[in-house]
Amino acid sequence: MRIALAGISHETNTYCRGLTTTADFYVLRGERLLATTGQESDIGGAVSACLAHGADPIPILYASAQPSATIEQATYAAFRREIVEGLARAGPLDGVVLCLHGAGVVEGIEDLEADLAQAVRTAVGPDVPIAASFDLHGNVSQAMADALDGVFACHHYPHIDLHEVAAEAVACVVGAGGKRTARTIHVEQIPMLMPTTTTFEGPGKRWLEHVLAAESLPGVLDVSWFHGFPYTDVAHPGTSIVVTTQADGPLAHRVARELGRALWAERESFRPTSLDADAAVVAAQAAAAPAGAVLPVVINETSDNCGGGAPGDGTHLLRAMLAARLEGACFGFLVDRESAAAAHAAGVGATIDLALGGRYDELHGAPLPVRAYVKALHDGRITLQAMFRGAPLNLGPLARLVVDGMDVIVASRRSQTFDPEPFLAVGIDVRRYRYVALKSSNHFRAGFRDIAGTIVTADPPGLTTHHIEVFPRTRARVPLWPIDPAARYE
Ligand SMILES: [Zn+2]
Numbered sequence: 001m002r003i004a005l006a007g008i009s010h011e012t013n014t015y016c017r018g019l020t021t022t023a024d025f026y027v028l029r030g031e032r033l034l035a036t037t038g039q040e041s042d043i044g045g046a047v048s049a050c051l052a053h054g055a056d057p058i059p060i061l062y063a064s065a066q067p068s069a070t071i072e073q074a075t076y077a078a079f080r081r082e083i084v085e086g087l088a089r090a091g092p093l094d095g096v097v098l099c100l101h102g103a104g105v106v107e108g109i110e111d112l113e114a115d116l117a118q119a120v121r122t123a124v125g126p127d128v129p130i131a132a133s134f135d136l137h138g139n140v141s142q143a144m145a146d147a148l149d150g151v152f153a154c155h156h157y158p159h160i161d162l163h164e165v166a167a168e169a170v171a172c173v174v175g176a177g178g179k180r181t182a183r184t185i186h187v188e189q190i191p192m193l194m195p196t197t198t199t200f201e202g203p204g205k206r207w208l209e210h211v212l213a214a215e216s217l218p219g220v221l222d223v224s225w226f227h228g229f230p231y232t233d234v235a236h237p238g239t240s241i242v243v244t245t246q247a248d249g250p251l252a253h254r255v256a257r258e259l260g261r262a263l264w265a266e267r268e269s270f271r272p273t274s275l276d277a278d279a280a281v282v283a284a285q286a287a288a289a290p291a292g293a294v295l296p297v298v299i300n301e302t303s304d305n306c307g308g309g310a311p312g313d314g315t316h317l318l319r320a321m322l323a324a325r326l327e328g329a330c331f332g333f334l335v336d337r338e339s340a341a342a343a344h345a346a347g348v349g350a351t352i353d354l355a356l357g358g359r360y361d362e363l364h365g366a367p368l369p370v371r372a373y374v375k376a377l378h379d380g381r382i383t384l385q386a387m388f389r390g391a392p393l394n395l396g397p398l399a400r401l402v403v404d405g406m407d408v409i410v411a412s413r414r415s416q417t418f419d420p421e422p423f424l425a426v427g428i429d430v431r432r433y434r435y436v437a438l439k440s441s442n443h444f445r446a447g448f449r450d451i452a453g454t455i456v457t458a459d460p461p462g463l464t465t466h467h468i469e470v471f472p473r474t475r476a477r478v479p480l481w482p483i484d485p486a487a488r489y490e
Pocket residue numbers: 135136137159
């Protein structure tokens with residue numbers, strides 16, 4: 001069997017300044033795309049699954065970028081054209097597997113995935129099965145689902161199962177045997193802006209179990225719970241339940257509605273608490289204080305998460321930690337290319353004066369004037385070990401600075417912290433520290449769940465704050481919980 005693999009994966013935060021352009025994308029073609037086999041990423045999982053089924057993976061194009069601003073029209077048009085032309089050139093196909101995010105927004109195209117799915121459907125015709133894998137933060141539509149034969153969102157946040165759902169998409173088209181089979185995919189949109197919610201504990205974990213139980217109902221092929229991505233101004237920036245059945249429309253509709261109603265009834269359990277930076281530091285000190293407290297305490301700055309479009313150079317939490325003179329603390333990391341370059345120019349052993357971070361805007365905090373000792377330097381090329389295990393990540397030149405006794409890492413390229421690898425790169429064993437600070441909302445939990453004694457979430461002002469009411473909405477079709485008391489789910 002010949003299975004074409006393609007995708008454009010981007011989580012678009014329309015509140016970010018500027019546009020996301022070709023230079024921001026990490027693009028895989030040909031042998032480089034196939035070389036992702038074994039990586040625990042969506043595309044890596046798709047390649048591996050094709051090989052496991054004895055199918056030929058036909059690499060078309062896979063383009064992904066860090067979450068960021070709206071995608072430039074010309075950038076998207078060029079990728080879409082390459083995919084459509086690549087499919088036409090690929091010859092006879094038994095199926096297409098797309099690796100998508102679900103929350104892509106292009107200048108003039110609010111629903112990237114619907115546009116791309118329809119373009120791929122037109123390219124391969126009505127008889128070739130097409131299935132797609134998604135990030136659970138997708139804001140998905142019925143228009144998109146109608147062009148597809150399978151919709152498979154990852155179940156976990158952190159997304160430790162992207163490779164597994166890509167494998168489900170491959171199994172879906174392989175199982176179809178090269179011909180479309182009758183399917184119903186129902187997308188139930190719920191007027192709910194889900195705050196970033198982990199599935200490792202609390203209401204997210206309970207709800208995931210509920211959703212997975214529905215997958216075992218007779219006649220139900222798949223249930224995907226899309227949390228949705230709230231940091232975007234589109235028609236439906238919210239939660240969806242997507243149910244796939246063997247062409248049983250009433251069943252798909254009923255199961256999705258029942259899950260939707262139950263989720264709506266429990267919506268208040270998802271309302272997050274929010275601590276500003278100083279309050280988070282106080283909470284971390286309280287957690288570390290008792291004799292026998294399990295250390296380190298991990299403080300995650302959720303509001304400056306590059307993984308949701310924030311700049312990663314915010315200084316609110318770092319300022320609060322330095323002001324509190326925390327002992328045994330490390331911070332990994334701030335995205336600050338200029339400071340990393342200055343440290344690399346000065347060399348290990350030098351002491352330099354820097355204005356740390358705060359370059360993107362005032363929302364995320366002002367630059368911090370510091371005197372820093374350059375302790376260690378690294379090229380920033382690491383291999384992820386928890387979520388996306390085996391995938392490369394290039395953070396650009398890294399520097400470990402010592403500021404008032406605290407270890408502070410600066411990186412040159414935007415990313416959140418997924419696991420302890422950026423710390424290890426510059427010689428830091430986080431297990432020896434009392435306080436470990438990082439910028440991430442939930443993905444870090446995959447890499448720190450066996451390490452952290454306590455996790456304290458800091459939510460100072462930022463583009464990925466839990467205070468989602470601060471973002472203006474001009475496009476939403478209906479009132480949305482929790483920002484509008486008029487929100488109703490009928
Ligand atoms: Zn996500």
